[in-house]
Amino acid sequence: MQCPKDRKTTLMDGTLMGQLPVLCCPDCQGAWLPPQSYGEWQEHQPSVDDPSELIDRVLETDATPSPTDGIASLCPACKCYLARVKVSTKTPFYLERCPNCKGIWCDRGEWEVLEKTGLHRIIDRLFSTEWQALVRERELFAQERRATIEKLGPELAARIFELAEVLAQHPNGDFGVAYLMRRFDQ
Ligand SMILES: [Zn+2]
Ligand SMILES: [Zn+2]
Structure with missing residues (x-):
């Protein structure tokens, strides 16, 4: 061969x-x-x-x-x-x-x-x-994380990621997300 x-x-x-x-x-x-x-x-x-x-x-x-x-x-x-x-x-x-x-x-x-x-x-x-x-999905996710770190700095970005994780695992996490969105709509 x-x-x-x-x-x-x-x-x-x-x-x-x-x-x-x-x-x-x-x-x-x-x-x-x-x-x-x-x-x-x-x-x-x-x-x-x-x-x-x-x-x-x-x-x-x-x-x-x-x-x-x-x-x-x-x-x-x-x-x-x-x-x-x-x-x-x-x-x-x-x-x-x-x-x-x-x-x-x-x-x-x-x-x-x-x-x-x-x-x-x-x-x-x-x-x-x-x-x-699935690769494309994870690539987008990684890009979003990079952009967030770039805009907010690594420390604040780390807190955001942690909060997102906590909210994702909480049974009423969507209330927290809604609160944040309302807070910035005004
Ligand atoms: Zn060869
Ligand atoms: Zn073959």
């Missing part, structure tokens, strides 16, 4: 984390995760309880995209175009997956970022529209 990026280097047997058998490119250091070996490994991983928390972690993570990240490529197994999905680290990068055989390609360094953030357990989910919608 050839590297999907340069289409001439032969992929070699390797493992990720010493337990997931993959095919590695000795040239660009990318890794091909055969669908069966990823599926079997994934079955033994703990499930993800709070995807929002995971996405927030991703948004805060630094990543340096590999030079091969921008190259469109064909599946090394069945030659379909690989589908790309954005991973929204501070500098985003793209993961690739074959829509046909479901094999996954990670450019150099991408698996390490996935592992650090916990996304490595759910790579298949990242390609779903539900996941992408």
